Amino acid sequence: MAIPIKTPQKIEKMRLAGRLTAEVLDYITPHVRAGITTNELDRLCHDYIVEVQQAIPAPLNYSPPGYPPYPKSICTSLNHQVCHGVPGDRQLKNGDIVNLDVTVIKDGYHGDSSRMFLVGEPSVLARRLCEVTFECLWLGIAQVRGGASLGDIGHAIQQHAEKSGYSVVREFCGHGIGEKFHEEPQVLHYGKPHTGLKLEPGMVFTIEPMINAGKAAIRTMADGWTIVTRDHSLSAQWEHTVLVTESGFEVLTVSAGTRPRPDWIG
Template identity: 55%
Template structure:
């Protein structure tokens, strides 16, 4: 048995879900998407991320759901709000958002035991063209990754689609964070890398649920985590963006659970 065979044997098996799981995830995913629509519309200059967090919590409570991140491994808030050079896991606070900021809004809601997980970039007023372009590239990278999902394919198909496109646009793919399986658990198998890794390549089978959530930097891919233990930033202070969907492998391809009911997948500059 080769080392690669041994490594493959150690990879946790991803749960396979049936019709009940699909229905549960559709409800949870749609509610999360509706919550993000509310947050996107509320993101304006002068608004604090603390206010957005409160809005997210109230939305969850009003709809019989619970924010999965709240107190998860000690995380103190209901959503993550990652601004400009913050890659992910930014903690909401009372500092007002400023004209020209870009902010990732990351929400996961638990509804009837099922997890819907998604994130989007929001523009705070009018943003610089380079920031808007980074968000466009990141969204396209996500959707290319989603399009690569099919039964009989593999996780490296997803990573290849994302990495090839992002690097072709002279951006870099963050290696330190990845997508993950979910369902009744917040984090499960399979791990979804957003780049090609020969030593890790899991086959895709109908009934698997997972997130695809590429983090793309304008500069180099290196990140560091700040002293709060959560906030990850680019080491070179370059801008970073992320989009995330929860998806399922189906018999014929892929189903996205977290589509925006209002079509607010991508932000737009005023008047653009």
């Protein structure tokens, strides 16, 4: 398994792609409100990426083996949708939670990030799920440094999710990223410490835990893309693109509106 090690020049390009990705999420934030459709959110993001950023929305027409071409420019996963939700005519309503997943290509390099959005006044359960999932993301990121193992990341995420009464989706994972949307390694969100690939400075990958309020089982909808919880329980996800450095990590998908890590996570 050849893991690409990014040169300083490539890392600079990934910083730009990552920042642009985060800025799309900043831009769309005030539009995520009751009454808007996920199609409209997609259109707004598409136009911002193409016209303002002079960049490319990576999901549009993306077609990995075994999948039909993805028809939209972002993913919008609502309530019990786990990931890869395809935007449509459904309007957001008070109490919904929705994940917006954005991937921008700029100068041949990808940035990839997602955030959870709360519409109006979601339930205490929904808020707690989103918060714990954000903590899972950052507990995973906090494990990243040269010499650590991929299993350290997955273990930290799994421990916190399960301790909180939730389950970790196992069929989907983080991934290497750079000139390609998906590269090695696969970054599982569960695992055992000190196992798996050893991290080296210059590796870049996403960490993107998908955490379910109920059981971990999932299924695929008829569109071939949208993944939902089998028991119809709520699901949440947060994602960052992360660089392994000599001393630890650098999150590449940051912008003025990026939520900082929780104070209690070192």
